[in-house]
Amino acid sequence: MALKAIRAGSRNETGIAAVLGLMRERFGDRFQTGEAIRAQHAHTTTYIPAQLPDGVVFPDSAAEVEAIVTIASEHGVPLIAFGTGSSLEGHINAPHGGISVDMSRMDRVLEVNAGDFDCTVQPGITREALNVYLRDTGLFFPIDPGANASIGGMASTRASGTNAVRYGTMKDNVLAVTAVTAGGKEIRTAHRAKKSSAGYDLTRLFVGAEGTLGILTSVTLRLQGIPETIAGGVCSFPSVGDACNTVILTIQSGIPVARIELLDALQMQASNAYSGLSLPEAPTLFVEFHGSAESVALQSKQFGEIAAEFGSSEFRWTANTEERNTLWKARHNAYWAQKNLRPGLAIISTDVCVPISRLADCVEATHEDIAAHGLVAPIVGHAGDGNFHVGLLFDDKDAADITKAEAFVARLNGRALAMDGTCTGEHGIGQGKMPFLEAELGDALDLMRQVKHALDPGNIFNPGKIFAM
Amino acid sequence: MALKAIRAGSRNETGIAAVLGLMRERFGDRFQTGEAIRAQHAHTTTYIPAQLPDGVVFPDSAAEVEAIVTIASEHGVPLIAFGTGSSLEGHINAPHGGISVDMSRMDRVLEVNAGDFDCTVQPGITREALNVYLRDTGLFFPIDPGANASIGGMASTRASGTNAVRYGTMKDNVLAVTAVTAGGKEIRTAHRAKKSSAGYDLTRLFVGAEGTLGILTSVTLRLQGIPETIAGGVCSFPSVGDACNTVILTIQSGIPVARIELLDALQMQASNAYSGLSLPEAPTLFVEFHGSAESVALQSKQFGEIAAEFGSSEFRWTANTEERNTLWKARHNAYWAQKNLRPGLAIISTDVCVPISRLADCVEATHEDIAAHGLVAPIVGHAGDGNFHVGLLFDDKDAADITKAEAFVARLNGRALAMDGTCTGEHGIGQGKMPFLEAELGDALDLMRQVKHALDPGNIFNPGKIFAM
Numbered sequence: 048m049a050l051k052a053i054r055a056g057s058r059n060e061t062g063i064a065a066v067l068g069l070m071r072e073r074f075g076d077r078f079q080t081g082e083a084i085r086a087q088h089a090h091t092t093t094y095i096p097a098q099l100p101d102g103v104v105f106p107d108s109a110a111e112v113e114a115i116v117t118i119a120s121e122h123g124v125p126l127i128a129f130g131t132g133s134s135l136e137g138h139i140n141a142p143h144g145g146i147s148v149d150m151s152r153m154d155r156v157l158e159v160n161a162g163d164f165d166c167t168v169q170p171g172i173t174r175e176a177l178n179v180y181l182r183d184t185g186l187f188f189p190i191d192p193g194a195n196a197s198i199g200g201m202a203s204t205r206a207s208g209t210n211a212v213r214y215g216t217m218k219d220n221v222l223a224v225t226a227v228t229a230g231g232k233e234i235r236t237a238h239r240a241k242k243s244s245a246g247y248d249l250t251r252l253f254v255g256a257e258g259t260l261g262i263l264t265s266v267t268l269r270l271q272g273i274p275e276t277i278a279g280g281v282c283s284f285p286s287v288g289d290a291c292n293t294v295i296l297t298i299q300s301g302i303p304v305a306r307i308e309l310l311d312a313l314q315m316q317a318s319n320a321y322s323g324l325s326l327p328e329a330p331t332l333f334v335e336f337h338g339s340a341e342s343v344a345l346q347s348k349q350f351g352e353i354a355a356e357f358g359s360s361e362f363r364w365t366a367n368t369e370e371r372n373t374l375w376k377a378r379h380n381a382y383w384a385q386k387n388l389r390p391g392l393a394i395i396s397t398d399v400c401v402p403i404s405r406l407a408d409c410v411e412a413t414h415e416d417i418a419a420h421g422l423v424a425p426i427v428g429h430a431g432d433g434n435f436h437v438g439l440l441f442d443d444k445d446a447a448d449i450t451k452a453e454a455f456v457a458r459l460n461g462r463a464l465a466m467d468g469t470c471t472g473e474h475g476i477g478q479g480k481m482p483f484l485e486a487e488l489g490d491a492l493d494l495m496r497q498v499k500h501a502l503d504p505g506n507i508f509n510p511g512k513i514f515a516m
Numbered sequence: 517m518a519l520k521a522i523r524a525g526s527r528n529e530t531g532i533a534a535v536l537g538l539m540r541e542r543f544g545d546r547f548q549t550g551e552a553i554r555a556q557h558a559h560t561t562t563y564i565p566a567q568l569p570d571g572v573v574f575p576d577s578a579a580e581v582e583a584i585v586t587i588a589s590e591h592g593v594p595l596i597a598f599g600t601g602s603s604l605e606g607h608i609n610a611p612h613g614g615i616s617v618d619m620s621r622m623d624r625v626l627e628v629n630a631g632d633f634d635c636t637v638q639p640g641i642t643r644e645a646l647n648v649y650l651r652d653t654g655l656f657f658p659i660d661p662g663a664n665a666s667i668g669g670m671a672s673t674r675a676s677g678t679n680a681v682r683y684g685t686m687k688d689n690v691l692a693v694t695a696v697t698a699g700g701k702e703i704r705t706a707h708r709a710k711k712s713s714a715g716y717d718l719t720r721l722f723v724g725a726e727g728t729l730g731i732l733t734s735v736t737l738r739l740q741g742i743p744e745t746i747a748g749g750v751c752s753f754p755s756v757g758d759a760c761n762t763v764i765l766t767i768q769s770g771i772p773v774a775r776i777e778l779l780d781a782l783q784m785q786a787s788n789a790y791s792g793l794s795l796p797e798a799p800t801l802f803v804e805f806h807g808s809a810e811s812v813a814l815q816s817k818q819f820g821e822i823a824a825e826f827g828s829s830e831f832r833w834t835a836n837t838e839e840r841n842t843l844w845k846a847r848h849n850a851y852w853a854q855k856n857l858r859p860g861l862a863i864i865s866t867d868v869c870v871p872i873s874r875l876a877d878c879v880e881a882t883h884e885d886i887a888a889h890g891l892v893a894p895i896v897g898h899a900g901d902g903n904f905h906v907g908l909l910f911d912d913k914d915a916a917d918i919t920k921a922e923a924f925v926a927r928l929n930g931r932a933l934a935m936d937g938t939c940t941g942e943h944g945i946g947q948g949k950m951p952f953l954e955a956e957l958g959d960a961l962d963l964m965r966q967v968k969h970a971l972d973p974g975n976i977f978n979p980g981k982i983f984a985m
Binding site: 239242243244247400401403467470473498 | 629634675680685699704705706708711712715716718720721723724725869901932938939941942949953960962963964968970971982
C-alpha cells in the first residue's frame with residue numbers, strides 16, 4: 048500500500064524557477080543544484096524511492112532561514128528541512144519538488160546551563176557531537192535513536208531509541224524550540240522553566256511535526272547527569288515469548304532499566320556475522336542499568352532473577368566500558384547486519400509499539416506471520432517501551448515481492464492497532480505510513496489538517512507528508 | 517492590569533435564547549438556569565469577579581456532549597466545560613454568556629490496565645475519587661494540585677502540584693484523550709502505547725488548552741506503583757535563601773525527592789494558626805521521599821546533609837502515616853490559612869516558575885519587593901520545580917489596593933520572565949494572565965490564535981480565555 052501510493056505531486060514550475068534564481072543570488076556557493084548533492088538529500092537508508100529536491104541551500108543563521116522562508120512563501124515553493132537524512136519513511140523526499148534546507152552549518156551549542164540541566168543548540172548539531180561537547184560538564188543528552196541524527200531531525204520525528212525506557216522520548220526532553228513559521232518570522236514556543244501552563248503546548252506541536260509547520264532554528268533540551276555507574280549484560284532465551292515476558296515483568300516490577308533491547312534469533316545470527324560476535328543464535332536481551340554502584344548491582348540481580356524464571360541463560364553483567372561498547376555497537380549496526388543477510392535486497396523497518404502487557408502477544412503473532420509467509424524478517428526492539436522493528440527484506444524491483452511485503456506491513460500494523468498500539472513508536476509517518484495513520488486516528492486527522500492549513504496556508508513546509516491535504 | 521482588563525464580552529442574545537429553549541427540551545432537569553447554580557459555576561476561590569453562564573447542563577455521556585456541541589455550534593453560543601471549579605484565573609467565567617457544561621455526572625473509571633500502568637476515566641472524576649478506586653490495584657495517580665480537582669480540569673490547565681518534581685505534570689501523565697470538537701463529533705488523539713510518533717501531538721494540544729478547543733469526554737492516564745515506603749519530614753532555615761539553596765542543591769544532586777515544598781515564615785505563621793501546628797515560624801521545607809526502605813533512608817540522609825550545610829534545624833523524618841498526613845493537610849490548606857490572616861480580603865495566587873538555579877534569586881527579590889511595598893503576601897511553592905505561589909492579600913473593593921496588587925503581580929511576572937521563566941507553572945492563563953502570556957511568548961501567540969481559529973472557527977469553546985481573538 049504505502050510504497051505503491053507514493054507518487055510525485057504537482058510542481059509549481061514557474062515558482063521553482065524563480066526561487067532557484069533568487070537562492071543563487073542570495074546564497075552563492077551555499078546553494079547547490081548538482082544532481083549528486085540533490086540525490087544525497089533525498090535518499091539514505093529508506094526503502095522509499097527518492098524524489099529529489101530542485102536545489103539544496105545551507106543557511107548559517109536564523110536570519111537566513113527567515114530569508115529562505117520569505118522567498119519560498121512568496122513563490123509558493125516547498126521547503127524540506129534536512130538534518131542528516133537518517134529518517135526512514137521518506138520524510139526528506141520532495142514529491143512536489145522545491146528546496147532542501149540543509150541545517151548542517153547551524154550546528155553550534157548556543158548555551159549550556161549546567162545548574163539547570165539544560166542546553167540550547169542549533170538544530171544541525173548531531174547527538175554525538177552534542178555529547179562530545181558536554182563531556183566535561185558531567186551531563187549528557189540521553190536520547191539515542193541509533194543513527195547519529197541531528198537534534199532538529201530527532202525533534203521533528205519525535206525520536207526516541209534504546210534508552211527512552213528510562214529517559215523518555217524527544218517529547219519529554221525538548222523544553223522549547225524556536226522556529227521560522229509561514230510568516231517568515233522566528234517565534235519561540237517557551238522559555239527554560241521546567242514546567243509551564245502558558246497557553247497551548249506549541250513546543251509539543253513542533254516536536255513530531257516532521258518539518259510541516261516551520262523550520263526549527265534552535266532546540267532547548269533537558270540534560271541528565273552522567274550516571275555514577277553504567278553496567279550492562281546479555282542473556283538468551285528458549286523462545287521469543289520468554290524474552291518478551293522477561294521484559295514485561297521487568298517493567299511491571301518497576302526496575303528502572305536504562306536499556307532493554309530484544310533481538311530475535313535471526314537478528315542474532317545476522318549480528319554475529321556482521322559484528323563478529325559469537326553469541327547464541329537465540330532470542331536475546333541486551334540490558335543496561337544506570338545508577339550508583341549499589342543500585343546497579345541490585346537492578347542487575349533483580350533482572351537476573353526474572354530472566355531465570357523464564358529460562359534464560361545465565362545473566363552476566365559488567366561495568367567494563369569496552370565490553371559494553373562492543374555490544375551496543377552491534378545493536379546500533381542491526382540495520383546493516385540485516386542488509387548483510389541478503390545483499391541487494393531493500394529493507395522496510397517497521398515500527399509498531401503496543402502497551403507493554405501485549406508485547407509478547409504481538410511479537411509471537413508476528414513471528415508466526417513471518418514464518419507462515421516465508422519472509423526473511425529479523426526483529427529488534429526497544430522492548431521496554433513495547434516498541435519493536437521488523438527488518439523486512441524484500442526485492443524492491445519485484446512487484447510480487449513488493450505486494451507481499453506491503454501485505455505483511457499492513458497485517459502487522461493492524462495487529463498493533465487491535466492491541467491499542469500505534470503504527471509508529473518513533474520513526475514518524477513521512478510518506479510511508481500515511482495510510483496507517485488514517486487507520487489509527489480516523490477523524491482526528493482532520494484536526495491535524497486544520498492545524499497544518501492554519502499554520503502553513505501555502506503548504507510550503509514539507510508538503511505531502513503525514514497526511515494528504 | 518489583569519483584573520481591570522477583564523470586561524464582559526458581547527452576547528449573542530438571540531442565539532442564547534434559542535439554546536436555552538433547546539437545552540431545556542433536550543435535558544429537562546439536567547439543565548438548570550437558577551441564579552444560585554449559575555453563580556456556583558462561575559466562582560470559587562479566584563480573585564477574579566464572577567461572570568455567570570446563562571445555564572448549566574449536566575451531560576451523562578459523550579453522545580450527549582456531542583448533542584450539546586451541535587446545538588451550541590448551530591446557534592453560535594459559548595460552552596464552558598466545568599469540572600469542580602477549582603481553577604484560579606477565571607477559566608470558568610462566561611464573559612460572553614453561554615452554557616456551563618458540568619461534567620460531574622461523567623465520573624466513571626472506564627478501564628484500568630494494571631499491567632500497563634494506565635487507566636481511562638471520564639473527565640468528571642476527581643483525583644481523590646480515582647485514587648480511592650485504584651486503592652486495591654497497588655497503583656495510584658500521582659498528580660496532586662492540592663484541590664480535589666477533576667481529571668478533565670487538571671488536563672485542561674496542565675496541572676501539576678506537590679509531587680510533579682518526581683512524577684511530572686499532566687503533560688507527562690496523559691496518554692490520550694477523547695474530545696468533542698467543533699464539528700460535534702468525538703475524536704481520539706492517541707491509543708495506549710507508551711510512545712508514538714503518529715503525526716501531530718494532539719494529546720498535548722488538548723492538555724493545557726483550557727477547554728478552548730473542545731470538550732474532553734475521556735482521559736487516558738499513566739499510573740504509578742504505590743511506593744514500598746513513603747517517608748517525609750520538615751526542617752526550618754535561618755533565611756528563605758538558605759531554604760531555596762537547599763532545594764537547588766537537592767535537585768542538582770539528583771536526589772529523586774517526591775515532594776519538596778517551600779513555606780516562608782509568614783506562611784508558617786498562617787499555617788500554625790489555621791492548622792493547629794506549632795512549627796517554628798521560619799522558612800521551612802516539607803519533603804517526602806518514595807522508594808524502598810533503603811532508598812528512602814538514603815535519600816533522607818543525603819537531604820539532611822544538604823539542609824544542614826545551609827543551617828537548617830535538625831531534619832527529622834518519619835514513615836508514620838498520621839504524622840505525614842497532618843503535615844500535608846496543612847500544606848493543602850495553605851490557601852485557607854492565608855485567607856485567615858486577613859479575613860475579608862481577596863487573594864491573588866501568583867504562579868511564576870523559573871529555572872531551578874534562579875529559584876533563590878527570584879524568591880529573595882520577591883521578598884524584598886513585598887517588604888518594600890508593605891504587602892501581606894505569604895509564599896508557598898513547589899520549589900523543586902522552581903515554581904512558587906505568592907498569596908497576595910488585597911482589598912478587591914479598594915481601587916488603590918487593586919492597583920498596588922496588580923503592580924506587584926506585574927513586577928513579579930516580569931522578574932520571572934527576565935530569569936527565563938514563565939508567568940504560570942501550573943495554574944494556566946484563563947482571563948487573569950492574558951497580558952502576561954503576551955509578554956512571555958510574543959508572536960508565538962499568533963500561532964495559538966491560528967490553531968484556535970482553525971479548530972473552533974465559531975469561537976464557541978470557552979471564548980475570551982488564554983488570548984483575545
